[in-house]
Amino acid sequence: MFLAPKTKVVIVILKEVLKVAREERGLGYEELAKAVCLKKWHIREIEEAESFSTFYTMNIKIQAAKKIGNYLGLSEDQFLSSSESVG
Known part of the structure; x- marks a missing residue:
């Protein structure tokens, strides 16, 4: 019996899009954080970091990015990109 390999959807936050949109609206980290009920270091991490050190999981980071x-x-579709990988 042949089992097909499982595919996994990988979601990537397009950080630069969020950063540019925030800056175009004249919002600082603190102002945006207050508006979306996050901390300013969450906003900074979403815009700059590859990891999720201040979030418990990548899924939580993605949910925060959606809020922003x-x-x-x-x-x-402007700030999230998804792709499938086998594994």
Whole structure:
């Protein structure tokens, strides 16, 4: 019996899109954080870091990015990219 390899969806936050949208609206880290009920270091991590050191999981980081993107008036396909990988 042949089992097909499982595919995994990988979601990537397009950090630069969120950063540019925040800056275009004249918002600092603290202002945006207050507006979306996050901490300013969460905003900084989403825009700059590859890891998720201040978030418990990558899924939580993605949910925070969705909150930010929504507040900035962006659609998810503007700041999130997904791809499938075998594994």
